[in-house]
Amino acid sequence: MTKNKSSKQWLKSQNKDLYVKKARESHFRSRAVYKLQEIDQKDKLIKPNHCVIDLGSSPGGWSQYLSSIIDSRGQIIAIDMLPMEPIGQVSYILGDFTEEIVQKQCFIQVGKQGADLVISDMAPNLTGIRVTDQSRNIVLAEFVYDFCTRILKPGGDLLVKLFEGEGTHEYRQLLQDNFSKVLTRKPKASRDQSREFYILARSYKL
Numbered sequence: 131m132t133k134n135k136s137s138k139q140w141l142k143s144q145n146k147d148l149y150v151k152k153a154r155e156s157h158f159r160s161r162a163v164y165k166l167q168e169i170d171q172k173d174k175l176i177k178p179n180h181c182v183i184d185l186g187s188s189p190g191g192w193s194q195y196l197s198s199i200i201d202s203r204g205q206i207i208a209i210d211m212l213p214m215e216p217i218g219q220v221s222y223i224l225g226d227f228t229e230e231i232v233q234k235q236c237f238i239q240v241g242k243q244g245a246d247l248v249i250s251d252m253a254p255n256l257t258g259i260r261v262t263d264q265s266r267n268i269v270l271a272e273f274v275y276d277f278c279t280r281i282l283k284p285g286g287d288l289l290v291k292l293f294e295g296e297g298t299h300e301y302r303q304l305l306q307d308n309f310s311k312v313l314t315r316k317p318k319a320s321r322d323q324s325r326e327f328y329i330l331a332r333s334y335k336l
């Protein structure tokens with residue numbers, strides 16, 4: 131399929147997509163907002179005084195949702211390697227999350243008290259080679275876990291996007307060993323044909 135044809139098809143499916151329509155009407159920047167909203171409504175993740183780190187935040191749907199709940203007692207820090215238009219109280223860091231210099235900026239902003247919640251909607255750039263894409267996805271998720279060990283408060287939570295395939299079982303096991311409860315979530319806004327799903331790990335054990 132030519133690039134032109136596939137981008138036309140993507141546009142067509144986007145226009146038919148109910149969540150895209152709903153997001154446009156509600157001035158959300160992405161349909162992804164409904165994934166976080168569904169998980170939050172079910173699992174009661176986000177509280178007004180929480181310190182939350184949004185990894186892979188651009189264009190900003192999840193950060194918009196966070197800022198509709200978190201008030202001046204809390205803190206929202208968003209990180210993405212792509213630019214993001216400012217959102218109210220969200221402090222945005224531009225850069226590759228896997229780089230120490232980027233994570234350090236986040237640690238400084240959060241300070242000693244640590245974060246209540248880390249959410250990651252990151253996905254690596256796809257090559258189209260399934261094995262390569264899957265291993266990049268797991269490596270990125272491992273970076274997210276390491277980051278959590280340095281920033282989460284004891285009792286803090288992690289929500290991380292994964293793609294079903296090699297390495298997901300071991301990753302889940304890693305979270306099971308270090309959090310009190312590990313749950314799988316596939317929100318309705320996550321397309322059925324996508325291998326994407328979310329792991330929610332609750333109550334980090336130090």
Ligand SMILES: C[S@@+](CC[C@H](N)C(=O)[O-])C[C@H]1O[C@@H](n2cnc3c(N)ncnc32)[C@H](O)[C@@H]1O
Binds near residue numbers: 159188209212226254
């Ligand atoms: C699916 S989008 C996130 C959508 C977002 N949750 C929203 O609601 O608008 C994934 C994002 O992850 C970012 N990303 C992927 N790898 C990254 C990395 N290593 N460092 C920072 N951002 C990354 C991409 O640039 C992209 O903007």
